Each structure stands twice: as C-alpha cells, then as structure tokens.
Amino acid sequence: MMTVCKVMWFEFLYQIKSKFYLLGILIALLFLWSEFSPYIQHYPVEDNNDIRQLYEKGIHPELLHVDVSPEETLTSVLQHIDNLPEGILSPKNYNASKELTAIIKAQNLPLEQANALVKHQYPSFAPQWEVYIEEKGQRLGSIEEVQPVFKAYYEQRAFSSEFAVLWVDRLQIIMSFLSIPAFLMLFFKDRRFNALEWLHAKPFTGQQYVIGKYFGTVTAWSLPAVLVSTVVNIWIGVQVTAQAYNYHFTNLPLGLLICVLPTFMISGAIIVLLGCIFQNEVAALPVFLLYLIYNITSGVFMENDSTPWSSIKYMIRLDESSSHRWMEYLPHQGVVLGLSILFVLLAGRLWPRQGLKGKGRLTS
Numbered sequence: 001m002m003t004v005c006k007v008m009w010f011e012f013l014y015q016i017k018s019k020f021y022l023l024g025i026l027i028a029l030l031f032l033w034s035e036f037s038p039y040i041q042h043y044p045v046e047d048n049n050d051i052r053q054l055y056e057k058g059i060h061p062e063l064l065h066v067d068v069s070p071e072e073t074l075t076s077v078l079q080h081i082d083n084l085p086e087g088i089l090s091p092k093n094y095n096a097s098k099e100l101t102a103i104i105k106a107q108n109l110p111l112e113q114a115n116a117l118v119k120h121q122y123p124s125f126a127p128q129w130e131v132y133i134e135e136k137g138q139r140l141g142s143i144e145e146v147q148p149v150f151k152a153y154y155e156q157r158a159f160s161s162e163f164a165v166l167w168v169d170r171l172q173i174i175m176s177f178l179s180i181p182a183f184l185m186l187f188f189k190d191r192r193f194n195a196l197e198w199l200h201a202k203p204f205t206g207q208q209y210v211i212g213k214y215f216g217t218v219t220a221w222s223l224p225a226v227l228v229s230t231v232v233n234i235w236i237g238v239q240v241t242a243q244a245y246n247y248h249f250t251n252l253p254l255g256l257l258i259c260v261l262p263t264f265m266i267s268g269a270i271i272v273l274l275g276c277i278f279q280n281e282v283a284a285l286p287v288f289l290l291y292l293i294y295n296i297t298s299g300v301f302m303e304n305d306s307t308p309w310s311s312i313k314y315m316i317r318l319d320e321s322s323s324h325r326w327m328e329y330l331p332h333q334g335v336v337l338g339l340s341i342l343f344v345l346l347a348g349r350l351w352p353r354q355g356l357k358g359k360g361r362l363t364s
Helices: 002-017 019-042 048-056 070-082 091-107 111-121 123-136 143-155 159-187 196-200 206-241 251-278 281-297 308-312 326-354
Strands: 065-067 138-140
Touching: 002 019, 002 159, 002 206, 019 048, 019 159, 019 206, 048 138, 048 143, 070 091, 070 111, 070 123, 091 111, 091 123, 111 123, 123 138, 159 206, 159 251, 159 281, 206 251, 206 326, 251 281, 251 326
Parallel strands: none
Antiparallel strands: 065 138
16 A cells, blocks of 8 residues: 555656646646636626626627617618618518618608518518517616615525536636546657656555556545635625625535546546557557547436437536536546546556566666
C-alpha cells in the first residue's frame, strides 16, 4: 500500500507540473466560463442589463418576455412591414403586405379583424403574418416585470437543481476530453522517457505501478474540478439566497461525486487498458474518440430506451433531463466504477510488456 501511495504521489507531482496539465486546465476554465458566465454574473436578475445578457445567451427567454397589448402588437407589425426591404418576400407577398397595411390603417382595424382580413383575402401571406404577430406579440420585459416572474418560477423548483444539472453535464464532457492529455500523453510518458523520480521508489509490481499512476492522475485532474465547482457553488449560492431563492448547496457536490468523477475514471481506465493492449497509446486514441463521441451524442442515459446500445454508455447526459436525484444513477455509476477498477487491474497485468522490470526503473 505504501508503495502504491508513493507512486501515486510522484505521479501527482509530475502531472501538475506538466505544461499539458496547465494548458488543459486553462482550456477547461475558458469553456466553463463561456458556458456559465451568464449564471455567474447575472443571476439572480437585478437590473435590465441582467435581462439583456440572459436573453442574448438564450437562458429562459420564456421568463424574460412579457405579452403586449393587441393594439401595440398590431402597431409593431405594421411598422415592421413598412420597413421591409423589397426582395425579402416574394413579389406576390410583398405587394400583399403593402396593400394589407394600407387597408388596416385606412379602416383603423383592430388586431382580430386584421387577422380575419389576412386569412380571407391574403391566404398566401397568412403564414408570414402569423410569424410577425408572434414575434411582435412579446417584448423583453423590464426588471419590474421580469423579477417577479423569476421568483415565482423558482418558488416551484430550486435554482441549485437546474444549475447543478447543467454544470455536471458540461463537466462530464470536459473531463472526458481532458482524459486524453492526462492518460494518453502523460500517463504513458515512461514508455518514452525514464522518469528520474522512479529511481527513488522501492521495487514494485506492474499492478502497483499502474494503480499508483492511475490514481495519481485521477487526483491531479479531479482536484481543479472540485475546487472550481466548490467556488462557483458557494458564489452562486450566496448570490441567489440573498434574493430569497431556494438553493441547496449539496446538489452540485453530489452530482460531481456521482456523475463527473466516475466519468473521468472510466475514460482514463479505457485509455490505459487500450494502450497496454495495443502496446501503443496512440492506437488507443481513435477507439476512445469514437466511444466518446457516441457518449456525447447518443442522448440521455435514463431516458433513451430506443437502442439496445444505450446500456454501454459511461456518460449520463443531462441536457434533456431536469432530474437532479443523483441517487437514481448509483446503480449505473457503480458499474462504471467497478469496470474502471477492473480495467486498471488488467492494465497492471499487461504493463510488464511495456518494459517494466519491477526494479524501480524502466528499461528500454
């Protein structure tokens, strides 16, 4: 056990000092910021700028819009049609739109009668008219109008649940991709170079070596994910609870533990095992990438029963799911963790083929 811990510690130190490690963490942070900066900066909504920023990012547009009166809707539609450049519609519909606006203005028709007129006299223009009515029937609300809507919405559900699901989903993808530099590039470094730190280690077996390196790598790359998630969880939790929103601080850590960590562990275990089987870590890359793409694009694990292959996915996509009941995923994640350990043990049995002689150093 002490030997494994020593190897683990040396691997941890090597990983965190690597340029690949620093670059990978930086890219991951930039991706997380691009995805979640609206939540971090503009939740809960406190002014009109928050509303505009959330709208531009497409976050809950249904809560940001308010209905306008029929009179205001019709006025906006007519003004929009007046400003249409020639050529944007077919000649027939363009002429119909101009005739229609002239009739509505001349007769001062209300919206209901204008709709009837379009359907009866300008049927070809009717679909476009309905689009204009839908677009102009709402406007971006002010803070006085939107804030009560947001509060009412989150009285029915905890904001922490919504945020944790999104954060965990994106972090699973990030950690899966980070397993490539972590395990494909850094884990197998000893196949290309003799690592001097191993000269100070006690004699060890292939399994001790692989297990120590594996958990050293997992620890090194999981630590930033835990730290960043904790900081973001506390920051957002303090912000939203100050506005009397429901926020459960345990939602995100549980999702991290139950979904994200097993995802990274199985990703690394697959790469390590394939690299040992092929005796060439680069050969493992296309196989793993295909499996990774399948996991990302094949839908939600809990809801996708249309394909018999759904059971072999290691990643639980949460895009289409609002479930934050993490305990429901424990059976699946238990299998994932079990397979991770099994793959690492198998890789340890195969590792002597990579050049390990059990004397604390590698030979060519």
